[in-house]
Amino acid sequence: MSDEARAAAVHPSTVEDGWPEGLRGPALLARTAYNRDAAFTEEERDALGLRGLMPWGVVGLAQQVALELEHLHDKSDDLEKYIGLAALQDRNETLFYRLLTDHLEELAPIVYTPTVGDACRRFSHVVRRTRGLWITPDDIDRIPRLLANAQRPGVRLTAATALTLVVIPTLYFQFTRKDSSGASERGLPR
Numbered sequence: 001m002s003d004e005a006r007a008a009a010v011h012p013s014t015v016e017d018g019w020p021e022g023l024r025g026p027a028l029l030a031r032t033a034y035n036r037d038a039a040f041t042e043e044e045r046d047a048l049g050l051r052g053l054m055p056w057g058v059v060g061l062a063q064q065v066a067l068e069l070e071h072l073h074d075k076s077d078d079l080e081k082y083i084g085l086a087a088l089q090d091r092n093e094t095l096f097y098r099l100l101t102d103h104l105e106e107l108a109p110i111v112y113t114p115t116v117g118d119a120c121r122r123f124s125h126v127v128r129r130t131r132g133l134w135i136t137p138d139d140i141d142r143i144p145r146l147l148a149n150a151q152r153p154g155v156r157l158t159a160a161t162a163l164t165l166v167v168i169p170t171l172y173f174q175f176t177r178k179d180s181s182g183a184s185e186r187g188l189p190r
Helices: 003-010 025-030 042-047 061-074 078-091 093-102 104-111 115-121 137-150
Strands: 175-178 184-187
Touching: 061 078, 061 093, 078 093, 078 104, 078 115, 093 104, 104 115
Parallel strands: none
Antiparallel strands: 175 184
16 A cells, blocks of 8 residues: 555545645645644554654644643743744644634733734744735735735635734635636635
């Protein structure tokens, strides 16, 4: 059985759900939208070429959320928590969004007002990796091309900010347009 067939047997719906076909090994771990760190099962590690690339123990998502929350509670101020959350998002988006949704009331003031204001003022000291899409008034005629450059299919929500402000979590975009027959078509504008 090929590695791709084993991966499909472990994750039969991965390609349909947007898992890039053939993504495995270090390339998989580098893709934050697909990296689940230690939550990959033994079978997934074998099928996806991950065996030996991470510690041997499997740690479920709930345990990872608890550990990340503990790490956040150890930080001395909200800006440090913001930076820690941004680093988590850069490493493992699944864990980041689960932590955020499970503890939204506690974390909303860190990823949004008021902490994000301080992060915006200190952007050059805080940014570790840019994400999202930057569109300026000079780009008005290039917006479709800029949107296509983002290459984030399957995303259903967007957040927009003014000026040079940055908000995490940056949520990406997906447009629905109607073709000439009136049928809906999802995707980026042409």
